[in-house]
Amino acid sequence: MKIIVNIQLKNGVLDPQGKAVHHALSSLHFDEVSDVRVGKQIILEIDEDDKDKAKQKAIKMCEELLANTVIEDYSIEIV
Amino acid sequence: MKNKSLKVAVIVFPGTNCEYDTKYAFEKIGADVQLIWHQKEELVKFDLVVLPGGFSYGDYLRSGAISKFSPIMKSVIDYANSGGNVLGICNGFQILLETNLLPGAMKKNQNVHFVSKYHHLKVVNNDNSFLNKLEKDDIINIPIAHGEGNYYLDSENLQKLIENEQILLTYCDKNGKNLNPNGSVNAIAGICNVNKNVFGLMPHPERAIEDILGSSDGKAMIEGFSKSA
Numbered sequence: 214m215k216i217i218v219n220i221q222l223k224n225g226v227l228d229p230q231g232k233a234v235h236h237a238l239s240s241l242h243f244d245e246v247s248d249v250r251v252g253k254q255i256i257l258e259i260d261e262d263d264k265d266k267a268k269q270k271a272i273k274m275c276e277e278l279l280a281n282t283v284i285e286d287y288s289i290e291i292v
Numbered sequence: 293m294k295n296k297s298l299k300v301a302v303i304v305f306p307g308t309n310c311e312y313d314t315k316y317a318f319e320k321i322g323a324d325v326q327l328i329w330h331q332k333e334e335l336v337k338f339d340l341v342v343l344p345g346g347f348s349y350g351d352y353l354r355s356g357a358i359s360k361f362s363p364i365m366k367s368v369i370d371y372a373n374s375g376g377n378v379l380g381i382c383n384g385f386q387i388l389l390e391t392n393l394l395p396g397a398m399k400k401n402q403n404v405h406f407v408s409k410y411h412h413l414k415v416v417n418n419d420n421s422f423l424n425k426l427e428k429d430d431i432i433n434i435p436i437a438h439g440e441g442n443y444y445l446d447s448e449n450l451q452k453l454i455e456n457e458q459i460l461l462t463y464c465d466k467n468g469k470n471l472n473p474n475g476s477v478n479a480i481a482g483i484c485n486v487n488k489n490v491f492g493l494m495p496h497p498e499r500a501i502e503d504i505l506g507s508s509d510g511k512a513m514i515e516g517f518s519k520s521a
Contacts, residue, residue, distance in 0.1 A: 222399070225398075226337075226399070226444060227402075227475070229399060229400045229401065229402050229404050229406060229442065229475065233404045278353070278357065278358075279353070281354055281390065283397040283444070284399060284429075285398040
């Protein structure tokens, strides 16, 4: 089963990378962009057939290692 | 100052690169220093454990995120929780944040650049075993070298940090005026835990212990842990 984990800085936590990318987009005249947030995506291939169990495991992985919950939020998608 | 009795453990992770500078600095004040490979599980009879700077595990995922699961870290955490002195410098500070021995987290520098230069710092609190050889409001000048030193803590916990006198050092200019090289909240460069036995800072005192290298301001910090007055 494939699990896609998306991690981004929490709302309200200033994102320096997002700001730099936003600035670069503005200099390319993409003026319609009002905000940019940069996150990361982690794709897990796991041996588990039960979707709920797989999700529970992914949550545990996020809490223990994949995300730093002081500053980051994560979302889990099972595909 | 000679102090043969100070026993220092410097933990070495794959990707650590400041262990010899750190060893040299503590030996210069007469300490007995041992480098400890991260795969070891035991820490026996040390007065101070130092997590030195570098790029442990290549900074993959987040700085310090993978190092916290190294075998030695369980002993380091137990040691800290039993009151032992632990000092994290630069990447070591990031590891202490990831292990929750210190509050908060690091983000990429505000300007997204790696910053490597001398920077002035102001001593905010000195009533602890690290900065006791310095005075409050002293301005010191030592190197910084990091890409992720943008310290973050939410405002509620920041207030506690201030009230408990846990802020050790803030970035400033040579006159002590505001100058923030990385975007840290309140320009924080170094903090300690509530019990004042776990210390973390982004700047490198071990790189500033001889005038010939530009500054010896780091020496008074290194000497803070020595037992003799």
